[in-house]
Amino acid sequence: MxxxxxxxxxxxxxxxxxxxxxxxxxxxxxELTTQQRPSNGYTLEEVIKGMRVWDTLRNNTNQLLTLFNNANSLNVNMQLFPEGNALHAYACVLEGQLKFAVISEVYDNVSYADSLSKYIHVFDVVYSDVSNLNQAIYPAYTYSLPSQYIQATDALNRITTWNTNYRSWIGTSLPMYQLFYIPTHSLAPQNYTVYLGLKDSESQPNVKVADLVLKNSDSFYDTVLLQPPYRDRTKNYLLDLL
CATH class of the missing domain: 1.20.5 (Single alpha-helices involved in coiled-coils or other helix-helix interfaces)
Incomplete structure (x- = not known):
């Protein structure tokens, strides 16, 4: 027993x-694979395909004018990204619309190849009426360096120049950029309205280059760089997937 x-x-x-x-x-x-659909609505394959579409249109004036018609801004939630690390905003065309696929530089490398879609957030480029911006009164802030803060007069000039001259500028500025490098050391984990802009080239003051101007409340921020030329091409893994 x-x-x-x-x-x-x-x-x-x-x-x-x-x-x-x-x-x-x-x-x-x-494990989240590249085939799974992340919370922002697009798979990695869809984002890369959208980047490829943009890449084929960067030399096509008519197609670019169509994409930028009624498209001058986007809203970006900085809470979605690691604080204090630069962002890479890749232009892409999804569902026939211009968008930006944004990823922190922390994750834009091959070591995150199997989970990239977790870290990419896609933002629509939409139209914002900028006339109200010019009617507001902005205080003159001073910030300790390094700072992304720019005076309102400078920011408004860049934004207004885009809205007034983007059609003629596009025709003389091909090929268009692939992405923007966005520092974040002065930015808080909150929402920002990001306006398309045009500013003077540092090497050729008579030439305008594409720009992004970030705004929250009554403050404007910049130091954004278009790419190419690249600060460090080895840190743009998404481009290797094109």
Whole structure:
């Protein structure tokens, strides 16, 4: 009888142990693959395809004018990204509309190749009436360096220049950029309205270059750089997937 009870106990432990292992394995969450659709609505493949479409249009004036018609701003939530790290905003065309796929420089490398879609956030480029911006009164802030803050007069000039001259500028500025490099050391984890702008080239003051101006409340921020030319091409892994 003792031998029978011992055998029964051994069988029970083995059976329920196997059942427990199976249940644990079966309930484990699968790793996010590039095929899965992230919360922002686009798979990695869709984003890369959209970047490829943009790449084919960067030399096409008519197509670019169509994309930029009624498109001069986007809203970016900095809470979605690691604080204090630069962002890469890749232009792309999804569902026939101009958008920016934004990823932190932290994740824009091959070591995150299997989970990139978790870190890419796609933002629509929409139209904002900028006439109200010019009617507001802005305080003159001073910030300790380094700072992304720019005076309102400078910011408004860049924004207004885009809205007034983007059509003629596009025709003389091909090929268009692939992405923007956005420093974030002066930015807080909150929402910003990001306006398309045009500013004087540092090397050729008579030439305008594309720009992004960030605004929150009554403050404007910049130091954004268009790419190419690249600050460090090795940090733009998404371009390797094109």
């Amino acid at each position: 003792k031998i029978f009870k011992l055998a029964l106990l051994t069988f029970s432990v083995a059976f329920f142990g196997c059942t427990s292992d199976y249940t644990t394995e079966g309930s484990a969450k699968p």
